[in-house]
Amino acid sequence: MGFVHGLKCRECGREYPVAPSYVCEFCFGPLEVVYDYEGIRKVLTKEKILSRPQNLWRYKELLPIDGEPTSGLHSGFTPLVRADKLAKIIGLKELYIKDDTVTHPTLSFKDRVVAVALTKAREFGFDTVACASTGNLAHSVSAHGAAGGFNRFIFIPASLEHSKIIASLVYEPNLIAVDGNYDEVNRLCSEVANKYPWAFVNINIRPFYAEGSKTQGYEIAEQLGWKTPDAVVVPSASGSLLTKIWKSFKELKQIGLIGELNTKIFSAQATGCSPIVAAIKAGVDVIKPVKPDTIAKSLAIGNPADGFYATQVVRESGGFGEDVSDREIIDAIKLLAKTEGIFAETAGGVTLASAIKLIKGGYIKEDSLTVLCITGNGLKTQEAIVGHTTEPYHIQPNLKSFEETLKKINEK
């Protein structure tokens, strides 16, 4: 198998052979994987996909690997949850949650991209994998890398919360805590990647890694019965996930697995870090970098690498963007939990709160079949809602004390 032609610059179109490279040597644009869609169309049928195990590799012909997958064999194929209670409250007829809070094994959509990145890293012959991260990606590379027997170098800002550090350390990677902010960590990693022969998943493996995000889109279409929704709301950090969901829908149409494609793509960001949504709202192509200040730390990229392309997808699809305050994020996390029983991390709060604004603003219509991409688990960012939840009822260990409290509860 293997349907990859090569790599191509998204800007100037120059073509390159398949290699762990990510920047056009000529114009410095990002490289993207090019596929033989005619070849894929001939071999990849709905029947073939349906016959395979329920993980992201059921779409392997559309992923940039040459052999069989070797990482993330149980990742992906998360539930698409019909959310009728939430739909009624926010004013929609048909709403679904794409629930990546339960992605195997580290509970965020990063397991999708890392599954592809590490499979590719092994094909390239790397024995060491690495990343710069503030959380979800660090956990995922640490875990998948451990299972795959890779040496792992995980670079994080030293100031990260203790719980996030523990959730990486348990897999025993080489965790490098850098005295600096995320931008400085990222810059250091670019230099390290130039000097050491390591697979930095979000640097020199990025063209392959990013393709893993497409599987979220394939799954949405399959789970809706081989059609795409009217509206998809996607949380945006670098902007990559949003562009890859759009790409996945276009690919499914191109290879004949879906008919029409009339989906509008919407970008969701926190107001404290909204360079992509700001550009969408202003109707401009230029992304103005910002200094992030939001509780949605997993989305806090002030200078988003795929920001320009995200604005183009939103424009091409007829979507829009919305940004929300920390208070709105917390309220939305709680709303999703108490209506649908799904505890999302802060990015999920951003997505739902933005969707509510987009509905109120008339950008998403009441009869639009809508999907919210919920990309990570709330257990990872519990500190964000400390002090904003209800309180437990404190009682003595006897029936009388319990019944006094029960009376109060019933009187509420």
Add this chain to the structure above:
Amino acid sequence: MAVKVKIPVPLQRLAQGKDEVEGEAGTIISLINNLDQRYPGLGERISEGGKLRRFVNIYVNEEDVRFLKNEETVVKDGDEVSIVPAIAGGIKSAKVKKRVSE
């Protein structure tokens, strides 16, 4: 006194190995076109059809020209122009970092 132009490592080969060259006062695009006459091949790496390439950042005295007047930004003698490839996913320039932290 001319305009100081800092050349990034990947383009130094086209600038006879120099990390800094002198440019002429005027708009950024005219400065680039003039550099291309002295250092053939340099211009097309930075701009195309009179527009700056999307993944090449240019700073005038540490200010990103995207927030000035882009390729029409005017530079004068004594100004410092930095050409910095914006490498996807990573930020190489201390100046970009400064921009982000402002």
